[in-house]
Amino acid sequence: MFFHILKPIWKRKFKNLLLSLEILLAFCVVFGLALMSARYFQLYHLPTGFEYQDVWSIRMLSTGPLDAKNDSIVTENFQRSLAALPEVEQVGFINYSPYSNSTWRSDLYLPDSQFRYSVNMAEMADETPALLKMKLLDGRWFSAEDEGRPERAIMINKKLADSMFPGKSAVGQLVTDTEPDSKKVKLLRITGVVEDFRNKGEFMAPTNFSIMRFSKTTGAKRMEVVLIKVKPGTSRAFEEKLNQQLKLIRSDWGYRISPLVDMRKSKMTEDTIPLMILAVIAVFLLIMVGFGLFGVLWQNTTQRIPEIGLRRAVGASSGHIYQQIVSEQLLLSSIAMLAGMVILIQLPLTGVLGDAINWTVFITATVISMAVIYVISTLCSLYPAWRASRLSPTEALHYE
Incomplete structure (x- = not known):
């Protein structure tokens, strides 16, 4: 089954190359966002070593x-x-x-x-x-x-x-x-x-x-x-x-009085600004990738109408056609993400960023980013796959 799905992908390898690069870029950006979020989550649950409730700071300005x-x-x-x-x-x-x-x-x-x-x-x-x-x-x-x-x-x-x-x-x-x-x-x-x-x-x-x-x-x-x-x-x-x-x-002297509760809130807002910026970039990129995937899949299924009609004529059910289109897209996404993982796994292996990228954070970010890409790939392939599965053999074989 795997090679049966891989075969049509390989035949259209040049057409799928740009699509794979687009998926790879989206995966890397989502991975960066998930990595930062997982690290922030990990740090947030570590002890700070002190309590801030009902403590006020007085800065003495001489x-x-x-x-x-x-x-x-x-x-x-x-x-x-x-x-x-x-x-x-x-x-x-x-x-x-x-x-x-x-x-x-x-x-x-x-x-x-x-x-x-x-x-x-x-x-x-x-x-x-x-x-x-x-x-x-x-x-x-x-x-x-x-x-x-x-x-x-x-x-x-x-x-x-x-x-x-x-x-x-x-x-x-x-x-x-x-x-x-x-x-x-x-x-x-x-x-x-x-x-x-x-x-x-x-x-x-x-x-x-x-x-x-x-x-x-x-x-x-x-x-x-x-x-x-x-x-x-x-x-x-x-x-x-x-x-x-x-x-x-x-x-x-002058005095700057601030409750630590307010200082904590300001500090947390300041620290999460890079995360929010990356999240906005990731959302816009994922929207663009989603529209790109949908358009390419629509075009691909349109070009493959004769092929789909031939499969229907030899006995393939609409469910099999639907499953094939979705599976091809998921496999293409998997190949693109596998290429990205070969590069990204060097981060914890080399320890270039120290404890900031430990294996717990890396694995969490990998699972989240892969899940996001799979969800987007699946959603973008549902309608083109449904459209292809609804074609009758007679209509497909007469398509020009």
Whole structure:
């Protein structure tokens, strides 16, 4: 049966070549859309490592470079004044807010190794992890007991811990953010391992992450962001009262107040724009491919009327004719998609895009894109196949 269907396709191979290329292009575009959607779906269901509900971000906009230095008295005033508000449950400091586009990248080394671990970093005060309800997997949070120690306290995520210390606990280990052969090696002591901290939200790819402790008393540079945990149900009307309280502390600074719920919504919209653009392109391309397939199949069945009439004359039923036309189109689509798969399967095999294209995402995208192309091919062939199957042998054999 397979070779019986393949034979007429091969005889019209030059006519089918452009149609196959059109199907191949459509398959690649749909595959790209399905691949991105599957990866977004996968990332969305991974833990971000923190909770955003009822958390507000306050960005402190200073007036000059001197304000970049940490003033322990001012920092403590912010802590006490904001915590005194009845709507506020917790206050914490961080160098940049979750769901912002900020990125701080650095390298970590083991003291006795030149191997470099590229990491994303953040700096937090002692209260911030609890405020964000971060999940501790091993060790402890940094706290006041780390004040004055020769090694600065640091926490790392599980991905980095598994990479740097495979098969053993990372808690208590020493690392450095300067090259081991440097004259001034700054040692950092790992106090705990957290689940993760994907600061850019649900669509951020997992990465090595480390969190340094910020000391409100000895820190050289102040934190630019205050995070506050407000009571559930607090409305945006609280923003005016909060701004007045902030002005009492530093009236010469500006303040940008944003609930993390709103920042998350904006970030997710921003991250999905490429997906929406590709979806629009894919829809228009599929419409064009659909019209093209329908037109070519109509023309092909018209040209094959004598052949169809001969088959009907020797005993083929209308159902057999219908099945043949649809099967030929599905086989042609399969050949075009098989050619595309030979190229696309190189992506997970070579690992050129890393974890962005893992086998789970690749297989999901393949199944979805093949299903879409098969559905379009089937729909476009139904009417031409029905029209061909309705021809009587006498009418077909007299066709010129």
